[in-house]
């Protein structure tokens with residue numbers, strides 16, 4: 001299954017990782033506290049990233065076509081090591097880009113992908129909108145409806161999306177909607193809603209516990225009309241898929257599960273970045289801080305905690321790289337290895353940051369040190385892109401072959 005997998009990045013990949021790390025250390029880390037407190041999209045940092053070529057279609061396309069899958073994992077870890085909220089402000093566009101990349105026709109990719117990023121002088125953002133107030137973990141119950149209007153060759157979309165990264169702020173939205181409610185998740189289709197389309201607007205913007213430099217909001221679609229050309233993959237392919245679903249054959253919804261498995265390691269890599277940042281900080285602090293006449297790291301209670309933190313970080317990275325490699329090399333996720341990586345890295349981020357706060361004591365609880373922010377930031381990784389419970393469900397079903405509930 002993993003024959004050929006080599007957990008050793010190439011020289012080129014290590015160079016890219018070092019370049020992203022340098023950007024993260026020089027630009028992201030110093031800006032992290034300010035944007036966490038402002039709870040706004042960090043435009044100046046995105047501009048710097050665009051000028052450096054990090055926020056760009058080129059960088060994402062190279063990462064999405066890298067044969068080992070490791071390059072994006074390395075970059076996501078390094079960005080998130082700088083700050084998870086700012087990292088998501090930079091990487092969030094990638095969610096919509098991946099959807100267009102995976103489901104769009106070559107013409108659609110050529111038209112929409114460049115518009116997701118814009119240029120360093122005219123930066124654009126994109127958003128990927130699936131979740132709804134009544135459809136979070138249970139994606140099959142989406143209520144957002146897309147109806148085809150044959151007289152105008154357009155789709156009319158109505159519904160409300162919630163918790164959307166870059167929602168409403170984005171220039172381009174990719175919206176997943178129901179086209180045949182009787183088919184549940186097999187009746188879903190994805191639509192590009194281009195910049196300036198009437199009928200799409202931002203609803204509530206959410207104030208959050210962590211990753212506060214990333215914008216999260218509702219997206220309201222009210223008689224939002226898009227040309228048929230905005231249906232990702234095209235109408236012919238959709239009609240064929242719906243016909244197969246009505247006959248009960250395997251359809252794109254099951255294929256979509258494979259897509260999730262392939263994207264989860266990159267969210268896991270972001271969790272890993274936060275965990276590593278907290279581990280490194282706590283290690284240095286424990287060497288410096290003296291109590292009872294010795295460095296606190298000389299107590300087993302502290303050094304064993306650090307040993308466990310390091311072990312979990314390294315174990316998470318191996319799971320992330322294995323799943324990233326499998327996804328890119330078309331290997332079947334027979335034990336839901338993508339979900340394993342997300343589950344383990346997400347819970348590792350929470351565990352490691354909590355221990356980092358403990359190792360810093362009072363200093364870990366106040367904003368003079370970043371571990372307090374990392375602790376808050378880490379929690380999202382057990383929630384979005386599938387909660388930990390949903391990852392366990394996916395893994396349990398994969399290993400048992402049963403419809404575990």
Ligand SMILES: Cc1cc2nc3c(=O)[nH]c(=O)nc-3n(C[C@H](O)[C@H](O)[C@H](O)COP(=O)(O)OP(=O)(O)OC[C@H]3O[C@@H](n4cnc5c(N)ncnc54)[C@H](O)[C@@H]3O)c2cc1C
Pocket residue numbers: 095128129130131133135136137138162163164165166208216380383384385386387388389390393405
């Ligand atoms: C900051 C942020 C950014 C986000 N960005 C995006 C985005 O860009 N695009 C997007 O589409 N969505 C986004 N989301 C939504 C996110 O993916 C959902 O929040 C997530 O899938 C969980 O859905 P929910 O919040 O409705 O929780 P619910 O589904 O209501 O779950 C509540 C609890 O019940 C548990 N639960 C539910 N069903 C089961 C089950 N069958 N077995 C066991 N336990 C279960 C869950 O694990 C959880 O603990 C974002 C969310 C946040 C907070």
